[in-house]
Amino acid sequence: MNAAAPSSSGRSAGGAPSPETWDYTETFLPESDTAARARQQGEGFGAWPVGRGTASLLTVLARLANARAVVEIGTGAGVSGLALFAGMQPDGILTSIDVEAEHQNAARQAFREVGIAPQRFRLIAGAALTVLPKLSDGAYDLVLVDGDKLEYAEYVEQALRLLRHGGVLAVDNALRRGRVADPGNSDDDAIAVREAIEAVRDNTDLTCSLLPVGDGLLVAVKS
Structure with a gap:
């Protein structure tokens, strides 16, 4: 079967956005020089940052x-942190x-470069499943999951404990370059992410949506 050709509406015949439309939406908003440098640093570390659309x-x-x-579970070089700060109070x-302390040093530099005061961020170098249980129940407005894919289910469980009612859960890499959506894909990370996002979907205390932005972002609100 031939691949569907893009239509004049910017969508393929099957309804999916064309590559041109996808690129337009992902780059719709400009990225700051600081974020661009942090993105380049993160890629150099092998700590792939969230996409621009995400x-x-x-x-x-x-x-x-x-x-x-x-x-935030997974600091990287500070790309997602900069994005969060831009919307926070x-x-x-x-x-x-x-x-990785090296990643956090890069993030710290990026935050300071845009004038974020040191008292506004706590960078904790350690395993997330060791640190998260020490944080307070119901004390957080938003939790971003972007760490070890094999631990996503445990991260989500901890995030739901940490969030206040009305708080937002965001899970990055929820599509894993299409591997999560393929039921025949048995890669360990694809299975782990699939199980984590399906647990969110099936949780009656959450209202959620899976968005095809970046590498997939699952968003949920805690009732």
Whole structure:
């Protein structure tokens, strides 16, 4: 069967956005020089940052949640942190967890470069499943999951404990370049992510949507 050709509406015959439309939406908002440098650094570390479309959506989610307390699982070089700060309240505090201190040093530099005061971020170097249980129940407005894919189910469980009622859960890499949507894909990380996002879908205390932005972003609101 031949691949569907893009139509004049910007969608393929099957209804999916054309590559041109996808690129337009992903790059719709400009990226700051600081974020671009952090993105390049993160890619150099092998800590692949959120896509530009995902970053802009995280800013919107933080603003909608009126976020003052945010947890980020997976600091990278600070791309997602910069996006979250852009939507958080001026007194908001980001708690970001990563096993690599080198990544967090890069993130710290990026945050300071845009004038974010040191007291507004806590960068904790350590394993997320060791750090998360030490954080307070119901004390956070938004939790971003973007760490070890094999631990996504445990991250989500911890995130639901940490979130206040009305708080927002965001799970990045929810599609894993199409592997999650393929039921025949038995890669360990694809299975782990699939099980985690399906658990969110089936949780009656959550209202969620799976968005095809970046590498997939699952968004849920806690009742």
